[in-house]
Amino acid sequence: MRRLVALAIGLLLLVPALLALTALRKSTPAPERLGYRPSFEVTFFTSLEHRYLLSELLFYDAVFYYGTILDLHQPPDYAMLLKYVDTSTRLNPYNIDSYYFGQAILTWDAGLVKPMNHILERGVKKREWDFYMPFFIGFNNSYFLKDYQKAAQYMSKAAQLNPKMAFLSNLAGRFYYEANQTEQAVQYLKVVYEGTYSDQVRRGIKTRIEALETILFLEKAVQRYEKETGHKPAQLADLVAGGVLKGVPPDPYGGTFYYDRNDGRIKTTSKLAVHGAAHDRH
Amino acid sequence: MLARFPLALATLKGGFRDRLLLGLFVVSLLLVCTLPIFGSFSMRDVTAAATTFSLSAVSAIGVLLVLLIGSALVPRDIQSRSIYSVATLPISRTRYLLEKYLGLSLLLAASLALMGTLNCVGIWLMSGAYPPDRPVVWGNYLLYLIFDLEKLLVLASVLVFFSAVATSSFLPMILTLAVYAVGMTTEKVKLFVETAQGAERMSPFLRGVVQVIYYLFPNLTPFDLKVQMIYALPVDPKALLLTSLYGFGYVVVMLTLASCAFSRRDFI
Numbered sequence: 001m002r003r004l005v006a007l008a009i010g011l012l013l014l015v016p017a018l019l020a021l022t023a024l025r026k027s028t029p030a031p032e033r034l035g036y037r038p039s040f041e042v043t044f045f046t047s048l049e050h051r052y053l054l055s056e057l058l059f060y061d062a063v064f065y066y067g068t069i070l071d072l073h074q075p076p077d078y079a080m081l082l083k084y085v086d087t088s089t090r091l092n093p094y095n096i097d098s099y100y101f102g103q104a105i106l107t108w109d110a111g112l113v114k115p116m117n118h119i120l121e122r123g124v125k126k127r128e129w130d131f132y133m134p135f136f137i138g139f140n141n142s143y144f145l146k147d148y149q150k151a152a153q154y155m156s157k158a159a160q161l162n163p164k165m166a167f168l169s170n171l172a173g174r175f176y177y178e179a180n181q182t183e184q185a186v187q188y189l190k191v192v193y194e195g196t197y198s199d200q201v202r203r204g205i206k207t208r209i210e211a212l213e214t215i216l217f218l219e220k221a222v223q224r225y226e227k228e229t230g231h232k233p234a235q236l237a238d239l240v241a242g243g244v245l246k247g248v249p250p251d252p253y254g255g256t257f258y259y260d261r262n263d264g265r266i267k268t269t270s271k272l273a274v275h276g277a278a279h280d281r282h
Numbered sequence: 283m284l285a286r287f288p289l290a291l292a293t294l295k296g297g298f299r300d301r302l303l304l305g306l307f308v309v310s311l312l313l314v315c316t317l318p319i320f321g322s323f324s325m326r327d328v329t330a331a332a333t334t335f336s337l338s339a340v341s342a343i344g345v346l347l348v349l350l351i352g353s354a355l356v357p358r359d360i361q362s363r364s365i366y367s368v369a370t371l372p373i374s375r376t377r378y379l380l381e382k383y384l385g386l387s388l389l390l391a392a393s394l395a396l397m398g399t400l401n402c403v404g405i406w407l408m409s410g411a412y413p414p415d416r417p418v419v420w421g422n423y424l425l426y427l428i429f430d431l432e433k434l435l436v437l438a439s440v441l442v443f444f445s446a447v448a449t450s451s452f453l454p455m456i457l458t459l460a461v462y463a464v465g466m467t468t469e470k471v472k473l474f475v476e477t478a479q480g481a482e483r484m485s486p487f488l489r490g491v492v493q494v495i496y497y498l499f500p501n502l503t504p505f506d507l508k509v510q511m512i513y514a515l516p517v518d519p520k521a522l523l524l525t526s527l528y529g530f531g532y533v534v535v536m537l538t539l540a541s542c543a544f545s546r547r548d549f550i
Contacts, residue, residue: 048466053338
C-alpha cells in the first residue's frame with residue numbers, strides 16, 4: 001500500500017512536470033548557439049579514434065544552428081560557421097557533407113569564396129574520385145572570382161572525373177569567357193540540386209534556380225527590347241510599356257528586380273539571399 | 283579443443299551466463315535502428331554518415347567490454363577467494379593467467395562478431411536505400427573488425443598485466459582506460475612534434491618525453507581502419523602485416539610481464 005502511494009506521488013510529480021516542460025521547450029525554441037569555437041588541435045588530439053564521428057557531429061551542429069537561426073529570421077554567424085566547416089574537414093578531409101554545406105551557404109550568402117576554395121582544395125587532394133570538388137572550385141573561380149583560366153582547369157578536371165556529365169567539359173570551355181554567367185549558374189545549381197538528399201538544401205537551391213531563371217528570362221527580354229527599339233531600356237517598366245513583357249515577375253527572395261544601366265545587368269534588391277548576399281553578382 | 287583449456291572455457295561460459303551476448307544483441311539492434319536517423323541529417327552521403335556513426339559505436343562498445351569484463355576477471359577470483367581453489371589445481375599461475383586472457387579474447391571475438399554481423403545488415407540496408415558515392419567494400423569491413431579486435435586484444439593484455447599487480451578491479455580499469463587514451467593519441471602527438479611547428483612550440487625535453495611514451499605505450503592508431511571502410515579506400519597490405527605483427531608482439535610482451543608479476547604475487 002505504501003509503495004502504491006509512493007508510486008502515485010512520484011507519477012503525480014513526474015507526468016505533469018514532464019508535459020509542462022515539453023510544452024515550455026516547444027514554445028520557446030532558443031536559437032542553437034555556436035558558442036564553442038572548435039579548435040582543430042584540441043578536437044584532433046582529444047577525439048581518440050572518433051575523429052570521423054566528431055567531424056560529422058561538428059557538421060550537424062553547424063546545420064542545426066543554421067536551420068534554427070533562419071527560422072528565427074536572424075543573421076547567422078558566418079565566421080563561426082566557416083570555423084566549423086574548416087575544423088570538420090581537417091578532422092576528416094573526406095567529409096563531403098561539410099564541403100557541400102560550406103559551398104552551398106558560405107560562398108553565396110557570406111561571400112567567403114576564397115577561404116572556401118582553400119578548404120575545398122583539401123577535398124580535391126583526398127576525394128580524388130569526386131568530381132564535385134573541382135566542380136565547386138571551378139564554379140567559384142568563374143562566377144565569383146572571375147578567374148576564368150583557373151575555372152577552366154578545374155572544370156576540365158571535373159569533366160574527366162565524371163565523363164557522364166558531358167556539359168562539364170562544355171562549361172570548361174565557356175568559362176574562358178564571362179558571357180552567359182547566369183546560365184552557367186543555373187546549370188551549376190541544377191548539378192548541386194541533384195547531388196543532395198537534404199530537403200532543406202534542395203528547397204534553398206530551388207528558390208535560387210527560380211530566381212536566376214527569372215533573371216535569365218529578363219536578360220533575354222532586355223535583348224529583345226534593344227533589338228526592337230535600338231536602344232537600352234531605362235528601367236524594367238519600359239519592357240512592359242514596350243509590350244515585350246506583360247509584367248515584371250516577382251523575386252522569390254522577396255526583393256524587386258531592376259535593370260542596372262551601368263553594366264546592363266538585371267539585379268535584385270534581395271541580392272538573392274534571405275539576409276542579403278555579401279558576394280553575389282546579381 | 284576448448285576442453286583442454288578449462289579456465290578459458292569457464293570465462294567464456296561466465297560471459298554467456300551473464301547474458302552478455304543477449305545484451306549486446308539488443309544494443310546492436312538499437313544501433314542499427316538509429317542508423318537511418320543519424321544518416322538522415324547528411325546532405326550528400328547518407329550511408330557514409332551512418333557508417334561513421336556505427337563503426338564508432340562498435341569500437342566504443344568494444345573498449346567498454348574490455349574494461350568492464352576484463353577488469354573483474356582476476357580481481358574477482360582473488361576477492362571471492364576462488365583463486366585458492368584454483369591454486370590447488372595442477373596448473374601454473376602463468377597458465378591460469380593465459381587461460382583467463384584466452385577466455386576474455388574469445389568473449390571479445392564473439393561479441394564483435396555479433397555486433398559486426400548486425401551492423402553489416404544495417405549498413406547493407408542503408409547502402410541499398412542511399413547508394414554511397416563509392417560502393418561499400420565488404421573486405422574493408424572485415425578488416426576493420428579484425429583489426430578492431432586486435433586492438434581490443436592489445437588493450438586486454440594491458441588490463442591483464444595491471445590486474446596481475448593490482449589488488450582491486452578499479453585500478454586496472456582506470457589505468458587501462460588511460461593507456462587506451464594515450465595509445466589512440468601518441469602517434470598524432472609524435473607526428474606533430476616532429477613537424478617544424480611542433481619543434482618550435484615544444485622544448486627538446488618534452489619532445490623526448492613524447493618519443494619515450496610513443497615507444498613505451500601501445501600505438502593503437504594503425505589498428506583503426508574506419509576511414510578505409512567508410513570511404514572504400516585502398517588498404518596497404520604491408521602496413522596491415524606490420525600492424526598485426528606489432529599487436530601480436532605487444533600482447534606477448536604484456537602477458538609475459540603479467541606472468542612474471544603474477545608468479546611473484548602473494549595472495550595471503
